[in-house]
Amino acid sequence: MTAARPVPVPDERSAPYWEAAAEHRLVLARCSSCGELSHPPDVVCASCHHPDPRFVFEEVSGRGAVRSWVVVRESFLPGFDVPFVLVDVAMDEDDGVRLIGRLLDGPDAPLALGERVRVAFEDLAPGVAVPAFTLEGTP
Amino acid sequence: MTGGYRNRVAIAGYAHSDIVRHADRPLGALTLETARRAVADAGLRPDQIDGFTSSTLLPAAGSHAVEDGISAVSSAWLAEHLGLNPRFASGFQGHGQLPGSVALAVNAIASGAADHVLVHRALHNPTARYHGNTMRGAAGAWQWTAPQGYFGPLAMIGLTYNEYLERFGACRESMAAVAVEARKNGARIPWSYWHGRPLAREQYLASPLLADPICRLDCDIPIDGAAAFVLTSAERARDLPNRPVYVAGYAGGSPTRLRVPLHWPLDDLYETGAETARRLWAAAGVGPADVDLPQVYDGFSPLVYLWLEVLGFCPVGEAHRFVQDGGIDSDSPSALPVLSGGGALGNGRMHGVPQMLECYLQLSGRAGARQRAGVSIGLACHASPHLGGVVVYGNEQW
16 A cells, blocks of 8 residues: 555544543543533533533443445545445444444445444554454454 | 515526536636626626525535635635625525525525625535545544444435335335436436436446445435526516516425434435425425425435325335336326436436426526426425435425
């Protein structure tokens, strides 16, 4: 592969998320005002609309259920070998929080609605890792 | 609350350019000529146009610099290049760009802010790869998706469509009926990119998968094209040459749950789409049983299912059976003509224009050889039920 994949550019709101990801930990933002999880961490809490949500990033299990998936056969970004699978995952801590990531089990992995997955991480560069998923039964 | 504008504003004329892969002149020039023809079609002079509304979105995820007059055409650009200084010129920035632009025009006319408003849409197909993007760092909203490889509208609609297929036990082969129907009707439209080129079911089934379960023929083709409509008050429209087609009501999608970019979970479409539908029927004062010509949006074919279900033309989870059983065959007297104007799949990526134009042509009696008998109420959708918009049109006032 010649070109590199795009790397996340952390900002004031997302830096704790990416710092944890680099350590292969999944953290999510919890609003200090209403106590609800919010993803992605926006300038205003998505649940209570508090303009100063003072998000606390807390580690979550990284486990969830597949709500859908897609097999990408043509990538519009540099650095991705096709085909690959993306899964849409409802997280166990709050099924309203949905993360989308690559399924690392390959394009032929058996999938069904509700399939159990857990977070895994792809190291893109020193200090840069991106959450992905793997089937829960995968060692 | 119901629309105080109901049936007080009408379409008085239109024009449409040829739809081609790459025009032989800049998009601005194509749009200017189309706008002039629309004004003349409405029986007006350019200096009588005192309002302009439109949207400039180029719906490509690629690394394209958007230049007004070249790859997009704003209302301000068009007015300036027509040599006009209108009282009202505005752009719609939400999703459902064409229904949104119509809503801006209706509000301007009903309020007296403008008398004659030109609504236009100009779409461009860049020579560079449409969705190809060379980004190295994913900043802002993109940081949540692009580093994971989730990028561009194909994966977006692929997730939504797969959720639909899995939840309702549908198969992607049923969608052949949608693609074939759109191309059958588009083949009959002289300005369509697909004029004279209908599609066989076998061709659809052989179309390569791009983002399973989305294949190439589930997507409209990027094109260069421009269309313009002239809207005015119902009173003034009665003195103009063409039969008026009134705007009965409009509705747009409301904000949904916070999501990462381009994430359209099926439940968001259904739940927020149901609110779009409630607003529409309340504004227009009619219901789905009253609509003769429900032109649903089909820029991605699965949106046909979702609009049919959200608007109540068939039960949730049933649209795949409905289309497979001939429910949308516009040549069958017992079916619903939902793509009789060819839609996006049968015309090219005109972003809601085919739907609006089919309502206008049929309801004004100007559809020529394609004219349908006994049609009085139509609706034109654009984009998705949860983010997009929809307008009800009629050729009588109520």
